[in-house]
Amino acid sequence: xLQNSGSFMRFPFRLVAFLGAASSGATIGYSLADRPPAPxxxxxxxxxxxxxxxVIPVETPVPRADPWTLRQEAAVFxxxxxxxxxxxxxxxxxxxxxxxxxxxxxxxxxRTAVYIAHDCATPxxxxxxxxxxxxLDDHPVEQMWMQVDSRGEAFGLWDYQQARVFIERLLMxxxxxxxxxxxxxxxxxxxxxxxxLTGHVDVLTQACNWSDVPPWEIGPQPLDRAEPEPVKIAxxxxxxxxx
Numbered sequence: 001x002l003q004n005s006g007s008f009m010r011f012p013f014r015l016v017a018f019l020g021a022a023s024s025g026a027t028i029g030y031s032l033a034d035r036p037p038a039p040x041x042x043x044x045x046x047x048x049x050x051x052x053x054x055v056i057p058v059e060t061p062v063p064r065a066d067p068w069t070l071r072q073e074a075a076v077f078x079x080x081x082x083x084x085x086x087x088x089x090x091x092x093x094x095x096x097x098x099x100x101x102x103x104x105x106x107x108x109x110x111r112t113a114v115y116i117a118h119d120c121a122t123p124x125x126x127x128x129x130x131x132x133x134x135x136l137d138d139h140p141v142e143q144m145w146m147q148v149d150s151r152g153e154a155f156g157l158w159d160y161q162q163a164r165v166f167i168e169r170l171l172m173x174x175x176x177x178x179x180x181x182x183x184x185x186x187x188x189x190x191x192x193x194x195x196x197l198t199g200h201v202d203v204l205t206q207a208c209n210w211s212d213v214p215p216w217e218i219g220p221q222p223l224d225r226a227e228p229e230p231v232k233i234a235x236x237x238x239x240x241x242x243x
Contacts (some may be wrong), residue, residue, distance in 0.1 A: 067193050068200050072207075075109050083107040083207045085200055089190035095182045096120040096153070103176065103192040104156075105167060105201070107208035112163045114170075115149070115156020121183040122155055124148035130155045135177040136169060155180075160208075161216055170194045171201065 071084040085105040092099045096119035106113045122130050129145035132155065146155035157163045170176060174195040181187045 066196050066199075068196055070200055070203060072203070078109060080110055081107075081207045082109065083204045085197070085204055087192050087194065087197075089192055091190055093118060093120065093190065094188045095184075095186045101178075101188075101190050101192075103194075105197075105204055107204045110208055112160050112167075112204070112208045112210075113156060113158045114163045114166055115146070115154050115158070116178065117154040118188070119153045120186075120188065121152065122148050122180070123152040123183060124150065130180065133179040136173040137175055161214070164210065164214060167201065170197055 089101040098119040101118040129147045176192040179189045
């Protein structure tokens with residue numbers, strides 16, 4: 001009986017303590033909600049590592065190889081220099097043993113020529129030459145008759161005026177497109193890059209002594225108009241002079 005009464009006596013104190021703790025806890029909870037968040041202090045172990053910004057490498061343009069080949073040699077009998085400028089075609093030929101054709105600009109013993117060496121069967125028979133279709137860049141296609149060499153394996157322009165006019169047209173172009181059919185009818189198409197010709201043509205023009213203005217553009221020289229000699233009429237006294 002005494003033990004039960006003791007327990008009953010301690011119950012009010014526990015109830016008061018429980019209510020006090022509950023009230024203080026509620027107070028603490030509301031005060032934490034109203035309190036500003038504490039600053040986050042990062043330690044060395046908590047350092048945030050940001051990803052590196054990817055570095056895009058700058059591409060360095062690769063210089064384009066010069067397709068032209070320059071060959072010079074001294075003339076045998078004269079104090080002259082022979083010059084050969086050549087560039088290969090962009091694709092193999094459909095005929096002949098030569099894998100690619102070659103466009104050649106030549107100054108041989110002070111004579112200018114431009115021709116295409118191909119080794120295909122183009123025998124010299126027609127006096128007009130060999131029919132060739134050519135196109136400079138995106139200009140219209142034109143037909144040109146080129147004279148065949150003695151072996152029938154190349155054709156070109158061997159006259160100074162025709163060769164110079166054609167070379168000057170090449171200097172204003174980037175690509176020469178060419179098409180022809182050999183004697184058996186097999187057609188070959190090719191292209192020659194000519195954009196770098198400007199850097200080499202001076203060697204050829206100096207060797208062949210090109211004038212600044214072509215002679216055919218100057219026109220005929222005017223005749224000298226000399227004063228006529230005075231003419232005397234014979235058989236008259238005090239002959240007068242007639243002009």
